[in-house]
Amino acid sequence: MATMRDVALLAGVSTATVSHVVNGSKKLSPETTEKVLRAISQVNYLPNTVAKSLRMGQTHTIGVLVEDIRGLPVAAIVSGISETLAKSGYKTIFHDLHLLEKLYNQYEQIGTYRQRINDGISLLQSANVDGIIYVAMHDRHLDYLLDPMETPLVYAYSHGTENDTYVTYSNKDSAADMIRYLLRKNHKRIAVIAGHPHSYPTAQRLLGIQTALQQAGLPLPASYIRYGDWEYESGKKETLAILQLDPLPTAIFAMNDLMAAGCMAAIQEKGLSIPKDMAVAGFDNREIASCLQPPLTTIALPTPEIGSRAAVHIMDMIHNPQPHPCREIIRCSIIERASI
Amino acid sequence: MATMRDVALLAGVSTATVSHVVNGSKKLSPETTEKVLRAISQVNYLPNTVAKSLRMGQTHTIGVLVEDIRGLPVAAIVSGISETLAKSGYKTIFHDLHLLEKLYNQYEQIGTYRQRINDGISLLQSANVDGIIYVAMHDRHLDYLLDPMETPLVYAYSHGTENDTYVTYSNKDSAADMIRYLLRKNHKRIAVIAGHPHSYPTAQRLLGIQTALQQAGLPLPASYIRYGDWEYESGKKETLAILQLDPLPTAIFAMNDLMAAGCMAAIQEKGLSIPKDMAVAGFDNREIASCLQPPLTTIALPTPEIGSRAAVHIMDMIHNPQPHPCREIIRCSIIERASI
DNA sequence: ATAATTATTTTAATCGTTTAACTATGAGGG
DNA sequence: CCCTCATAGTTAAACGATTAAAATAATTAT
Secondary structure (H helix, E strand, O other), X not given: OOOHHHHHHHHOOOHHHHXXXXXXXXXXXXXXXXXXXXXXXXXXXXXXXXXHHHHHOOOOEEEEEEOOOOOHHHHHHHHHHHHHHHHOOOEEEEEEOOOOHHHHOOHHHXXXXXXXXXXHHHHHHHOOOOEEEEEOOOOOOOOOOOOOOOOOEEEEEOOOOOOOEEEEEXXXXXXXXXXXXXXXXXXXXXXXEEOOOOOHHHHHHHHHXXXXXXHOOOOOOHHHEEEOOOOHHHHHHHHHHHOOOOOOOOEEEEOXXXXXXXXXXXXXXXXXXXXXXXXXXXXXXXXXHHHOOOOOEEEEOOHHHHHHHHHHHHHHHHHOOOOOOOEEEEOOEEEOOOOO | OOOHHHHHHHHOOOHHHHHHHHHOOOOOOHHHHHHHHXXXXXXXXXXXXXXXXXXXXXXXXXXXXXXXXXXXXHHHHHHHHHHHHHHOOOEEEEEEOOOOHHHHOOHHHHHHXXXXXXXXXXXXXXXXXXXXXXXXXXXOXXXXXXXXXXXXXXXXXXOOOOOOEEEXXXXXXXXXXXXXXXXXXXXXXXXXXXXOOOOHHHHHHHHHHHHHHHHOOOOOOHHHEEEOOOOHHHHHHHHHHHOOOOOOOOEEEEOOHHHHHHHHHHHHHOOOOXXXXXXXXXXXXOHHHHHOOOOOEXXXXXXXXXXXXXXXXXXHHHHOOOOOOOEEEEOOEEEOOOOO
16 A cells, blocks of 8 residues: 555655645645645555554544344444444444343343443444444443543433433334324224333333323223233234223234234234224334235334434534533334324 | 553553563563553553554454445344454444445446445545455445455455355255245245346346256246335235236245235235145245244345355455455255245 | 573664644845 | 745654564573
């Protein structure tokens, strides 16, 4: 690879001049500029980012730490992050912790998790990233690991603590929006298939559901709330339980698309028609939603925006020495299909 | 951030000594080692990778260039890549070209595509990556862009040209395997819903299908081959056409899960039962496959292996100055479910 | 005791940039 | 003709690590 020296030699100037041409950091005569430019393209010179970073003390690189890129919303968030960063000339260095969601819930392993997160942060730090974006599947805070003044940190998708900057989506409002949508379609008895009972999304979405129903003056009987485990089979199972109820609800709101799919299967197995006999709503807008029969009305996570906003925040924090923590909660949108 | 100098000062030795302790590059007295180690943990020293890279001329970083991380197999491949690289102490720097598959097919845009790929490569090169892994959705060769001797390049998922090293999966053999599986289940009349007629996967899979049928002495009438566009709706439409045929096939092999889902919907709408009246096979093993009713028997792409093997190859090429190009074609596996 | 050998640690150059400080050149003013 | 000032370009010291070669200290051999 050609260096600045090669260019300087060929153009008959000093490396300082080449540097000034490359960065426009000083006014130079048109002839010199021309000479240097010609030499640059002649030897096919590309600036050595490593040397530049060492000298400048910043790498223009953001470390993106993901718990697992295979987690579905993660890729879309990373996509949003890297697109926005690239537009501002930042590179993305990416470290995957391979922390599968399922393993995470085994509480006894928490120690090894902290270890791996710690290692990931160290890796990024020793690569001299200018900032770190942490994409977690669950709410988590790394403040025990990282002096936030040392390397700026933004959480994307999950919540941080009060003093952190994070970008997430609105569980509560989005669920409330879906309820309001169902109400507008004249549904008054709405059953809910929730996720894991103690998880944050379950609690928040439930809150939104209750708020929206309350505002409409409608009850949410306890029997209308069933808890699944986010998987297809649990959607099926809980729906079968719901179908025993009297009075039967006219709509079921499942807290993710997988359970909604199971829900629809159960309804159809019982010979009921969707949405005529029973409406179904989902959450997540996964690929499966548009392939179900009928296509599933669901809530789309604002994943590209989450990534993009996280990128904006981290760049802000890098340029602003003393920024106040910023919480940004993005509203989801309802994807109308034929299941309601 | 503490530097080697800080450690050296605190321990009362030279930076060279610190370096030797850190890297074990020279035998030192136990007392000195001890002193240095203590100083390191006292000032919380992390080696500056940027400085090390500049000095050593290699970054221990692999550039992963993906056309679009949102493409479904891509995240799993990247996951495999980064996991394997991390185990050998390599970092992954990742650049997403945001080249959506659909846009790519607009041939007139090919110029801007080359431009973006070119820019992506330059970005990675000026970050001094030790090698590049290119994860493309389609067969593509970048030899017009990159002197392969300068930066080692491995293609993952898609094919390269004859002189490239690439890791991909077997379209032909996998399709043949599925046919043989159907034959073992006593299906003799098998219809096919192919993808885009001129695409490489379509051609290769068709070849495998024909080979397997021929070996079994069975015909594949032209009327049994229908071409879709990889989307759900086309699977439905082509199945309706197939259901008009006489004699009716006993199985339909769709070349991806989306079309298989459409196929199943069409079959069930006509009041036929799966797999009793008609068996259905898919390709890709997307999330949807396990959520269909009945769950879809399909072919799983060896995505983690593709990534992992690509990582191994790139590391080989970095350490081997004059490597011969290597083509690795990984066989897929059949995921048996209830649709056959 | 001294030389030779070995073990341990240091010196200083280097990687490819950036940039403050400096030099050289020329223009304009008195 | 000398002085000031602006302009154009150069010099050389960083940035934080590695490492050959040199220096020093500790052992062993003679």
